[in-house]
Amino acid sequence: MSEWWTYRAEDFLLFSPRVYWRMFELHNAALWPLHMLTLAAGVIIILLIAWRPGTGARWLALILAIPWMFVGWSFLWNRYATINWAAAYVAPAFAVEGVLLLVIGSLRDGLAFDRRGLAGWTGYLILAFALAGAPLLAPLQGRGWASSEVFGIAPDPTAMATLGVLLLARGRLLPLLVPIPVLWCLLSGMALSTMGEPQAWAPYAAPALAAAAWIWTIIRQRFNR
Amino acid sequence: MRTTRRTFVQASLAATAAATLLPISLHAQQGLPARRPIPSTREEIPIVGLGTWITFNVGDDPVLRDECAGVMAAFFEAGGRMIDSSPMYGSSQPVIGYGLQKLGQPSALFAAEKVWTSSAAAGPAQIEQSRRFWGVPKFDLVQVHNLLAWKAHLQTLFQMKAAGAVRYVGITTSEGRRHDLLEQVMRSEPIDFVQFSYNVVDREAEARLLPLASERGIAVIVNRPFRQGALTQRLQGKPLPEWAAELGASSWAQLMLKFILAHPAVTVAIPATTRVDHVRENLSAAAGPMPDPAMRERIAAHVKAL
Numbered sequence: 104m105s106e107w108w109t110y111r112a113e114d115f116l117l118f119s120p121r122v123y124w125r126m127f128e129l130h131n132a133a134l135w136p137l138h139m140l141t142l143a144a145g146v147i148i149i150l151l152i153a154w155r156p157g158t159g160a161r162w163l164a165l166i167l168a169i170p171w172m173f174v175g176w177s178f179l180w181n182r183y184a185t186i187n188w189a190a191a192y193v194a195p196a197f198a199v200e201g202v203l204l205l206v207i208g209s210l211r212d213g214l215a216f217d218r219r220g221l222a223g224w225t226g227y228l229i230l231a232f233a234l235a236g237a238p239l240l241a242p243l244q245g246r247g248w249a250s251s252e253v254f255g256i257a258p259d260p261t262a263m264a265t266l267g268v269l270l271l272a273r274g275r276l277l278p279l280l281v282p283i284p285v286l287w288c289l290l291s292g293m294a295l296s297t298m299g300e301p302q303a304w305a306p307y308a309a310p311a312l313a314a315a316a317w318i319w320t321i322i323r324q325r326f327n328r
Numbered sequence: 329m330r331t332t333r334r335t336f337v338q339a340s341l342a343a344t345a346a347a348t349l350l351p352i353s354l355h356a357q358q359g360l361p362a363r364r365p366i367p368s369t370r371e372e373i374p375i376v377g378l379g380t381w382i383t384f385n386v387g388d389d390p391v392l393r394d395e396c397a398g399v400m401a402a403f404f405e406a407g408g409r410m411i412d413s414s415p416m417y418g419s420s421q422p423v424i425g426y427g428l429q430k431l432g433q434p435s436a437l438f439a440a441e442k443v444w445t446s447s448a449a450a451g452p453a454q455i456e457q458s459r460r461f462w463g464v465p466k467f468d469l470v471q472v473h474n475l476l477a478w479k480a481h482l483q484t485l486f487q488m489k490a491a492g493a494v495r496y497v498g499i500t501t502s503e504g505r506r507h508d509l510l511e512q513v514m515r516s517e518p519i520d521f522v523q524f525s526y527n528v529v530d531r532e533a534e535a536r537l538l539p540l541a542s543e544r545g546i547a548v549i550v551n552r553p554f555r556q557g558a559l560t561q562r563l564q565g566k567p568l569p570e571w572a573a574e575l576g577a578s579s580w581a582q583l584m585l586k587f588i589l590a591h592p593a594v595t596v597a598i599p600a601t602t603r604v605d606h607v608r609e610n611l612s613a614a615a616g617p618m619p620d621p622a623m624r625e626r627i628a629a630h631v632k633a634l
Binding site: 113114116117118122126129185188 | 418
């Protein structure tokens, strides 16, 4: 692309906010009541981390991998790509994240969810927001429940919840699981802020909080050596 | 007023000059949108078309698809012809196809499309895919979008034109980008149409592109006449000057459209909208009196001052 410096974020926005939010309405209506199942899966993730931090990793990774693959296929590939051709290129990344979770979660000592302290509590906070707070953003902004974004159905809460889970995890290959949810949150935040949507703060805040918690943990570990 | 030989000569000269500067047909006087000739064939076309950037990208949403079809119906009903789209505009092409099918394939349609791929080899397949989305036998106009791989695509389009697969060939840019290259293409290639941004505040095209289009006999399509809605939003709530009534303009959108349409080198402006009342308002701006050069400056100065 020549003269790339003359392009603004608005130049890449192919749709109006009305079309964007109606897309969530249609998606929710098409999948209801699957939301109950995905939210239940989110609660199970929290329970596994809290009560089976060492042994539940494989199940937890599986429970988290399925929403990534499902959201990539059902939302990005089948729905979002109809108004944003770039989504068709992002959808495979969601499948990759799902496969990575499955593979790393199934490895011996691949993941352990025994991290506590500031990073752990920040993880719980982000996870809780992704499950319970994200669906409230639509009604709080006057759009009604119909366009709510729900974990396992919509990409933002799925990516944010994953960041929360990863903050609670340890593992040699953990860094491989971080880039895709972080990049999605940044992409989504940019799209929302370009549309002038106040809720852009949410996908920006999740990776920012996660990064701050990770940095704090690393500094603390080095200081304690 | 008494008509003397002097006033008669002055009036005749003014009328001749106006006719030369504004080759607008009598349709305007009958409430229909005025027409201008496409220089390469002298085929006349209504001077307001319909853009589809963002507004027609509604995906599979059945409610919004029907709204777009409603906009298209109002557009044709008000005498519009040119609808412009691109493979870059998400679902706009299938949404246009849906509307055309719903309206029974209106014969008035002047289908303007673009080819938008960096691969020269992929151009013909993309144009064919676009044609299927629209559901038309062929496009009236295919343009190279944003000068992307323009040399190769122009050769493809010239071959298609020679074979009768497309009637006109063009090239586009927007928001003032790459005017130097556009000028080079306009000077060196036998294109029928050129498309770029021009409006009451973005007037860079007046210096070289618009005069060159006149000189070379190239039809001009003006995109982003309201800066993608930013200008109409900026002026919302501000009182329209009293003298706008002299031009038959009842809104800022109409006044700003008349500013563009009154430029003698402009062939068609393609405002995009999701609203039936706006599409009617846009097309009615193409009827009635047009501002003379002095009035155009007055419009530009007034908008700039607000």
